[in-house]
Amino acid sequence: MRSIRRNLLVALLGAMFVVMMLGGWATYRAARDEAGVLFDYQLRQIALSLRDQTFQSSAEALVGDESLDYVIRVWDRNGLTMYFSRPHQSWPELTKLGYSSVDTREGEWRVFATQFHGLTIAVAQPMRVRNQLAADAAWSTLKPFFVLLPVLGLFIWVLVGRGLQPLARLARLVQTRTPDSLDSLNEAEVPEEVKPLVYSLNGLLARLKSALDAQRAFVADAAHELRTPLTALQLQVQLVERATSSEDRESALGELKNGLQRTTHAVQQLLTLARQEPGAAEYRFAPVSLAELVRHSVLDHERLAEDRRIDLGVTLADEAAVVSGDADALHILLSNLVGNALRYTPACGRVDVSCALEKGHAFLEVADTGPGIPATEYERVFDRFYRRSGNDGNTGSGLGLSIVRTIADRHGAQVSFLASDSGGLRARVVFPIAEDD
Known part of the structure; x- marks a missing residue:
């Protein structure tokens, strides 16, 4: 150029x-x-x-x-x-x-x-x-x-060179920025013609700083969250080694197996969240039938629902509910919502999954008969590694709803929580209609 x-x-x-x-x-x-x-x-x-x-x-x-x-x-x-x-x-x-x-x-x-x-x-x-x-x-x-x-x-060559010196100074200032020093550029020291570029660079630096801070926080939280189950695994291994009877050994091995499952689940959720972050993977958007997505997700969780003695089913599957999105990512989104509902719903409870068109939008909905959550915590539950007090015995990793929010944002969808008619929680994801529909 x-x-x-x-x-x-x-x-x-x-x-x-x-x-x-x-x-x-x-x-x-x-x-x-x-x-x-x-x-x-x-x-x-x-x-x-x-x-x-x-x-x-x-x-x-x-x-x-x-x-x-x-x-x-x-x-x-x-x-x-x-x-x-x-x-x-x-x-x-x-x-x-x-x-x-x-x-x-x-x-x-x-x-x-x-x-x-x-x-x-x-x-x-x-x-x-x-x-x-x-x-x-x-x-x-x-x-x-x-x-x-x-x-x-x-003369023109010399004068133009002097006129472009602010750009050279700006380039030197940008070169001095490091991942540890992403301060905004001084907008008062640049000519009016260069200020739009400085505004854009400052916005980029701010977004980059926010992304790096979020990444550091994520790494720190992930290390903290993984340290606890790994420590528990070490203790469980020691219990297996110290077991003197077959009953104690079987009990310790069962606890070790559950610990491994929880750790594996947490690692899988971390990888899934990392893959769904913007820029990590490119989505392949195509028309996706929400009705077909609902049926497949219910079939995938049927065995888990039977083990927990929970009535899992489809209450509404509108074939006209078609959205533009990545089918694999939307499958992960719905699986996390259904998995969360099954995890928090007590035995003999009920989880209903539905999809339909409403007011020019398509929506997915998962309603359960669990204890629900207070309205004041509807936004907090989307934070990474957040777990509500009183749920310490739950096997969740605290990443499922963060993954749901990330995938929804990349699809231009809105995620919200409401109280279900049965007293539990109702999660709703509202999508824009696919243009080809």
């Missing part, structure tokens, strides 16, 4: 060259018009000065001075040539009085003719002489500019 400095130099010099050419053409036209007025005046003065001359009729024209641009011709009252300064020049036999322009095979001529005592006196000048004089005048005017054009280009 060409530099701004070089582009400005070429553009400015090109513009100046075009302006000078237009100025030269205007100068040429003005000089030609002024020369025409002056030479017309001279033609008339020469013709009038010849009235006092005596011309004798002669069969052969008199030959004038070849260095004289003007041509003089005199006719008597019978139309016979009495004097012709340039007999070799082509000249029409008849000439009207006053000023006129005559085309001949030798070019265009400017003629002035007058009568005096029966004689017709005509004085002519070739137009090429006038045009040449006008071109010489225009060139004399523009020649200094063309000579100074390289000097002007050098």
Whole structure:
């Protein structure tokens, strides 16, 4: 890509060259018009000065001075040539009085003719002489500019370089920024033309700082959350080693197996959350049937629902509910919602899954008969690793709803919680309608 400095130099010099050419053409036209007025005046003065001359009729024209641009011709009252300064020049036999322009095979001529005592006196000048004089005048005017054009280009190069110094300083300031120092750039020290760029850079630095802070917090929270189950696994391994009877060993192995499952689940949720973050993976958007998604998710969780003695089913599956999204990501979203509902719903409870169209939007809904959560914590539950007090015995990782919110945001959907009709919790995800629908 060409530099701004070089582009400005070429553009400015090109513009100046075009302006000078237009100025030269205007100068040429003005000089030609002024020369025409002056030479017309001279033609008339020469013709009038010849009235006092005596011309004798002669069969052969008199030959004038070849260095004289003007041509003089005199006719008597019978139309016979009495004097012709340039007999070799082509000249029409008849000439009207006053000023006129005559085309001949030798070019265009400017003629002035007058009568005096029966004689017709005509004085002519070739137009090429006038045009040449006008071109010489225009060139004399523009020649200094063309000579100074390289000097002007050098000045433009230096001045543009000085004008672009704020960009160089801005580049140096950006280079000094590190992941540990993402302070905003000073907007007061830059020209007005560069301020939009500085505003954008400051916004980018702020977003980058926020993303890095979130990443550091996520890594710290993940390390903290994984440290507890890993410590528990070590203790459970020690219990297995210390078991003296087969019953104690089986009990310790069962606890170890449950601990491994919880740790594996937490790691899987961490990986899923990392993969759903913007920029981690590219979504492949296509029309997705929410009804089909609901049926598959219910079938996937049927065994878990049976083990927990929970009535899991589909209450509404509108085939018209089609959204534009990534099918795999939406499957993860619904699986987390259904898994959360099954995890918190007590035995003999009920979990209903539905989807439909409503007011120009499509929605997914999962309602349960569990204890629910207070309205004041509807937003807190989306925080990573957040667990409500009193649920310490739950096997959740605290990442499921964070994954749901992340996937919903990337689909332009809204996630909300409401109290279900049965007293539990109702999770609703509202999508925009697919354009192809």
